[in-house]
Amino acid sequence: MSIVQDIVTEDSRGEPVAAVAKTYLRIEGLSKMFGDFTALRNIDLEIYEGEFVCFLGPSGCGKTTLLRAIAGLDIQSSGRIEQAGQDISALPPAERDFGIVFQSYALFPNLTVAKNVAYGLENRKAPRDKIRARVAELLDLVGLADQGAKYPAQLSGGQQQRVALSRAIATSPGLLLLDEPLSALDAKVRVHLRHEIRALQQRLGVTTVMVTHDQEEALTMADRIVVMNQGVIEQVGPPLEIYRNPATAFVADFIGTMNFAAGTVEGPGQVRLGGVGLVCDTGELDAGTPVTVAIRPEDIDVQDVASGEENAFEAEIGDMEFLGSFFRAELTGEVIDGAGLRADMSINLVRRKGLKEGARVPVKLPRQRIRIYPESALRG
Amino acid sequence: MASVAQIPGAAIRPKLSRDDWAMRGLMVAIGLYLIITLALPLYAMMSKSIEIYAFQPANVEFQVDEGQGWGPTINALTRGEELGVLTRDDLVTTSDGRIQATRFFPDFSFLSETRYRIRNTEPTDGGFMIRGLQVTHDDWVEYSSGDFRRVTLRPGLSTGLGNYLAYFSNPALFSSIFNSLTIALISTVVTVTLAFGFAYALTRSQMRFKGAFKTIAMVPILVPSLLPGIALIYLFGKQSLVLKVLEWMLGEEAVAGLWQGLINGTYGPTEIYGPIGIVIASVFFTFPHALLIIMTALAIADARLYEAAVALRAPRPRIFWTVTLPGARYGLISAAFVVFNLVITDFGAPKVIGGQFNVLAVDIYKQVIGQQNFQMGAVVSVVLLIPALIAFTVDRMVQRKQVALLSARAVPYEPKPNRPFDRLMLAYCSLVGVFILGILAVCQYAAVIKFWPYDLSFSLNNYNFDVMDGGGWAAYGNSIRLGLYTAVFGTGLVFLGAYLTEKGRGFTYGRTGFQFLAMMPMAIPGMVLGLAYIFFFNNPANPLNGIYATMAILVVCTVTHFYTVSHLTAVTALKQMDPEFEAVSQSLKQPFYRTFGRVTVPVCTPAILDISIYLFVNAMTTVSAVVFLYSPDTALASVAVLNMDDAGDVAPAAAMGMMIFYTNATVRILHSLVTRGLLTRTQAWRMR
Numbered sequence A: 001m002s003i004v005q006d007i008v009t010e011d012s013r014g015e016p017v018a019a020v021a022k023t024y025l026r027i028e029g030l031s032k033m034f035g036d037f038t039a040l041r042n043i044d045l046e047i048y049e050g051e052f053v054c055f056l057g058p059s060g061c062g063k064t065t066l067l068r069a070i071a072g073l074d075i076q077s078s079g080r081i082e083q084a085g086q087d088i089s090a091l092p093p094a095e096r097d098f099g100i101v102f103q104s105y106a107l108f109p110n111l112t113v114a115k116n117v118a119y120g121l122e123n124r125k126a127p128r129d130k131i132r133a134r135v136a137e138l139l140d141l142v143g144l145a146d147q148g149a150k151y152p153a154q155l156s157g158g159q160q161q162r163v164a165l166s167r168a169i170a171t172s173p174g175l176l177l178l179d180e181p182l183s184a185l186d187a188k189v190r191v192h193l194r195h196e197i198r199a200l201q202q203r204l205g206v207t208t209v210m211v212t213h214d215q216e217e218a219l220t221m222a223d224r225i226v227v228m229n230q231g232v233i234e235q236v237g238p239p240l241e242i243y244r245n246p247a248t249a250f251v252a253d254f255i256g257t258m259n260f261a262a263g264t265v266e267g268p269g270q271v272r273l274g275g276v277g278l279v280c281d282t283g284e285l286d287a288g289t290p291v292t293v294a295i296r297p298e299d300i301d302v303q304d305v306a307s308g309e310e311n312a313f314e315a316e317i318g319d320m321e322f323l324g325s326f327f328r329a330e331l332t333g334e335v336i337d338g339a340g341l342r343a344d345m346s347i348n349l350v351r352r353k354g355l356k357e358g359a360r361v362p363v364k365l366p367r368q369r370i371r372i373y374p375e376s377a378l379r380g
Numbered sequence B: 001m002a003s004v005a006q007i008p009g010a011a012i013r014p015k016l017s018r019d020d021w022a023m024r025g026l027m028v029a030i031g032l033y034l035i036i037t038l039a040l041p042l043y044a045m046m047s048k049s050i051e052i053y054a055f056q057p058a059n060v061e062f063q064v065d066e067g068q069g070w071g072p073t074i075n076a077l078t079r080g081e082e083l084g085v086l087t088r089d090d091l092v093t094t095s096d097g098r099i100q101a102t103r104f105f106p107d108f109s110f111l112s113e114t115r116y117r118i119r120n121t122e123p124t125d126g127g128f129m130i131r132g133l134q135v136t137h138d139d140w141v142e143y144s145s146g147d148f149r150r151v152t153l154r155p156g157l158s159t160g161l162g163n164y165l166a167y168f169s170n171p172a173l174f175s176s177i178f179n180s181l182t183i184a185l186i187s188t189v190v191t192v193t194l195a196f197g198f199a200y201a202l203t204r205s206q207m208r209f210k211g212a213f214k215t216i217a218m219v220p221i222l223v224p225s226l227l228p229g230i231a232l233i234y235l236f237g238k239q240s241l242v243l244k245v246l247e248w249m250l251g252e253e254a255v256a257g258l259w260q261g262l263i264n265g266t267y268g269p270t271e272i273y274g275p276i277g278i279v280i281a282s283v284f285f286t287f288p289h290a291l292l293i294i295m296t297a298l299a300i301a302d303a304r305l306y307e308a309a310v311a312l313r314a315p316r317p318r319i320f321w322t323v324t325l326p327g328a329r330y331g332l333i334s335a336a337f338v339v340f341n342l343v344i345t346d347f348g349a350p351k352v353i354g355g356q357f358n359v360l361a362v363d364i365y366k367q368v369i370g371q372q373n374f375q376m377g378a379v380v381s382v383v384l385l386i387p388a389l390i391a392f393t394v395d396r397m398v399q400r401k402q403v404a405l406l407s408a409r410a411v412p413y414e415p416k417p418n419r420p421f422d423r424l425m426l427a428y429c430s431l432v433g434v435f436i437l438g439i440l441a442v443c444q445y446a447a448v449i450k451f452w453p454y455d456l457s458f459s460l461n462n463y464n465f466d467v468m469d470g471g472g473w474a475a476y477g478n479s480i481r482l483g484l485y486t487a488v489f490g491t492g493l494v495f496l497g498a499y500l501t502e503k504g505r506g507f508t509y510g511r512t513g514f515q516f517l518a519m520m521p522m523a524i525p526g527m528v529l530g531l532a533y534i535f536f537f538n539n540p541a542n543p544l545n546g547i548y549a550t551m552a553i554l555v556v557c558t559v560t561h562f563y564t565v566s567h568l569t570a571v572t573a574l575k576q577m578d579p580e581f582e583a584v585s586q587s588l589k590q591p592f593y594r595t596f597g598r599v600t601v602p603v604c605t606p607a608i609l610d611i612s613i614y615l616f617v618n619a620m621t622t623v624s625a626v627v628f629l630y631s632p633d634t635a636l637a638s639v640a641v642l643n644m645d646d647a648g649d650v651a652p653a654a655a656m657g658m659m660i661f662y663t664n665a666t667v668r669i670l671h672s673l674v675t676r677g678l679l680t681r682t683q684a685w686r687m688r
């Protein structure tokens, strides 16, 4: 799984920048109504200086609405937004300090690339050659140094995207807002641009908020991810944290792949799942509470499990689905039948151990990898 | 309390930027323009329609002194009824109604020594006047018999539905309602049918010369609706060109016999004056409007449906009835209501060729210009507003559905060649084309011969407009000025207004209100608008009274009259622009007018040109509203056509009509050249 590897190897982004940086954008109790419909409900969020934050969530969850509230384009119904210590809650966009890139790029079609980039620089009493130099510098920065005289329609989607980006950062805004900047591009270009945008952001050190519904994008680019659902924030945290410890069943389900199975709390640190008793963190839950047991397929141990180990049991391999670099296999067998657990097995492992459908293998659910949610959580 | 806004949970009141204020201010200003040039005049007209002038003899008293001192007080109402001079229930009159005071004294002689006195017990209303001066106090006024014969009772002003009662109890007037509806219905059926055939040929066949036919079909837009009437008079009127041609070909005897046989002896040379003439002329001038709408409807029809039907080997007629017609239904309904509205509110065709056949639009003209009965003109206007408003409302509702269809746009249909069918369509379009061009050709022919039908030699005498009634060549110059002013100011106003409503931030109520105001002009017939302007602007108490009888009022009236279609064109163009342009430029701290000037206007230039050409052409051809508003200094070419025709100078009227046509055609050609040049020049950035 490329995502996971990405995250695991990039240690630098595991730790929250939060601890040291100071708050740049503070959102308090923000709500947005469209008529009777509540698009955002009581949002509290802090974004730190120089940070790259992604708003991630399913379509219609309110990501764009929150971004536009920050920009002042659609001002919230209630709540407060503070940017660099100043209350900007009611300010019109022109009195705020941000640059923005839309999914459509909104490049002015009748102006050349250079004119587009210069648009925000003109009209500010800056000398002409200064503007020209700045435009050249910006175009160089995004690798379009020789494209300045062309019109947007003559560029590819990816190039247009970069023009929009350089136009947004031309005036060196304190905050960069990106609304699904990559979603209009095809997959290859998208992956490439992810890295470019991220690198550019780090180079400039500009605080950036990006809206996306693509978890891979969020996981690979963000310092911290804000997972949203139905107008509320479900969880805020660094990618690895979100991935490893999803705070709610929704996050667990939305990010990556997760096995969910119904179980019951048997006592402190004890959960029963079908015929298996599991040891794991049960938090404050009382014995007898019905719960949802969650574990990622790649966290299920199939390799070198000794019988009698904690959380280990024997299972039968059901359907094996080949997913390129690994297999995802259904686990059956009397003890956990019906739970529908799936485990990932590398090609190497499968070959080495001669695993195939119908084989019986000892498996283990490592206690640190098991997440327990109150049963109602998944339905909610 | 001041900190309430700071507490999370309290509602936010967005702070308005300078741009927001400026944009709202401008929008309110344009909204006010529409209120002043449309809503208020209409209100003035409505009020006028319920104004009643009635004698108030109950308030008037006389005394007579025949040498023995003043006799008993005589009440004018009582005495008048005794004498049959007036009756209690029949006191309604016009503002000019007068009753001689002497009529209350049958044995009056202006040579006698008898003295009279008269007083008005309610001096504010009605009462009496002497030598045109109203007496406004309630004291007795004494006159010798010599002076008393110059005393008249005058009506007072009150309000009520009296004018409407008078209208509906006068068959000569209210039969026009029926006439107007009949004409409009027949014309609608004929035009929509013909236009549908034409549109079908253009969109569903592979016939040749499609471009030429499309151009020809648009020609009627370029001429005043008076012109087809004039052509019809030449073709079928007292000196019928058709008859002459037939006589020349077949001999007089044969033709006379032919007519007798054909039309059972009822053919009279004046037959064309009346409903038949109006319908033909109406079909001519409404054809392009219907064609455009139906063509759009047919063009967006889903090709996949059509191809599926073909694949199922459905026969052509079956496909026509089950796929084509239902697909175009909204277009047909919309076209029908547009045509209906155009015909029922049209003044040009029935004026020229209606003869004794009265319709509502002409009634307004006759009441106002002929009889100076402004109240009754207002009543007819209100009556005319009703069908016009209904047609307008239905059309708007249908258009909305059509738009919904459009956004779910499917694959456009590509017709395949089919020789017999294509030839049939070519023949049909040729017929329609000959009809349209024939009308123009007849007018042009009539304009350049000396004296139809007696002297057919070539002459430009008919272009000697300066020796004729109507305003002469100056009128033509005025029309061009009106066209230019309307195009320039109108386009600016309309486009700015549309921009502010489309791209403004917040202010939902204001923007909705503005949209409503912008739609209103389309529902108001030109005659009604013109008359309303008289009531509103010709009122000395109105501070805007100064623009009355100037070029300015003509420009204002024309801009307002044609506001809606221009507005919709602008809105459509603006809606196609990325809604985030404004957001981006705000984030870049650019004022709205800079983005407006550097991006919005350049990108929308084709639409802006379309609007200005539309305004120019309509300013050149319109008659209905301006016919009430021109002054001797601002006579217009289109009005000159009307007046020359009225005065019997039909050939010069035709000549002037053709001048309008050539002007509009030239401007049209220039416009398409400019548009094409522009698109080539901006190809780089328009490329997709």
Ligand SMILES: Nc1ncnc2c1ncn2[C@@H]1O[C@H](COP(=O)(O)OP(=O)(O)OP(=O)(O)O)[C@@H](O)[C@H]1O
Pocket (backbone or CB within 6 Å): A034, A037, A039, A057, A058, A059, A060, A061, A062, A063, A064, A065, A066, A213
């Ligand atoms: N102007 C509006 N009027 C009414 N409802 C709106 C408006 N804008 C957004 N909404 C609603 O608010 C909710 C959140 O919309 P938003 O655009 O923020 O979603 P999103 O998370 O950006 O989704 P997507 O990924 O599809 O862009 C949606 O249910 C949407 O229908």
Ligand SMILES: [Mg+2]
Pocket (backbone or CB within 6 Å): A063, A064, A065, A211
């Ligand atoms: Mg969105």
